Amino acid sequence: MILINLLPHREEKRKRRKAAFFLGLGLAAAVGVVVATLWYVVLQQMISSQQERNSFLAAEIRKLEAEIKDVATLRAEIDALKARQQAVEDLQTDRNIPVHMLNELVKQTPEGIYYTAVKQDGQVLTLTGVAQTNERVSELLRNTGNNSEWLTRPELVEIKVATVQGASREVRRLYDFSMRVSIKRPQAEASAAAASQPTSAKPARKP
Template sequence: MILINLLPHREERRRQRKRNFFVGLGLAAVAGAVGAGVWMVALQQLTQQQEARNDFLRVEIRKLEAQIKDIATLKNDIEGLKARQAAVEDLQLNRNVPVHLLDELVKQTPEGVYLTAVRQTDSVVQVSGVAQTNERVSEFLRNTQNNSQWLSRVELVEIKAVTLPPAAGARDPRRLFEFSMRMTVKLPGAPAAGASAPSGAASARAA
């Protein structure tokens, strides 16, 4: 009977398997490291590309902000020019208003009513005068309220009786009625900001 010792052969196979295991483990580690390196390089490139895009966007945003500021300034300039143009147009429209106002007051003032003062502030006109009777004041009030194309919102502010010395050649004192009225003049255009129509005093009597 022949006996064969297999122990050395088995030991050699175990050593071979162990070598193969470590070799495979090393290859896997190398492959993992290479993959990780490739991923890091790709990630770095992507990050650089994104940073480049971000820088480009920041530059464009700054340009747009500058353009927006320029547009806002231009809009303010345009609004200022429009306001000045409107003011000039209003002045041109309203420069003849005092003339029309006085002419209208002359037309609407009845006989027996004497105007002593006319003062205009923007579109509000304050009229003071004296009348022979209360009825004359009422007539003047109705005329300016109903018959005038230039006057509206007529209000009687005050009326009071006064006694004046006798006129030349008369013996009895005169009894008159002082009154003040407020009314609104119809302006062709809106009054310019900070500007008011000229004020003045005039006396008128309807013939």
């Protein structure tokens, strides 16, 4: 006996496929929403963590800036104290400069020279005098330039011949001269020289 299915099976299959398609589409949409939600949550956590790190770094930077300001203030105070100390030392040195200067002039002036005027303008000393010969003036320049502890950089301004009549009516030929010489502080130069010298490395110990 032959059985014939007269029901619309094709329509039923089409409905089942359509239902399966919409079911898969709904599942895919649900999975997509879940994945998007999870990714959004992860991103929010990453953003929150980065914001916390940024806040921490900003706080540390503010602390460092405060410490840097404190260090700069301390350095300024140290520099001010050093400047005051140097000013006091300079005042003490300047107070004794005239004595040292006169002692140096006595030590470095050769025989045959006498001064008619000594004038100080700041750190420059102007000497005016009379010499028996040109060689005496040259010797004075060498002494103040090479051998003096308080005088340096001598400069001859003028020298000219002058005739002087002595008590016995004898006419003598002398030399009027004028020179400038700078005043130096030996302590300041010694400190500058010590600061400019590199620190020597300590020798390694032998085992």
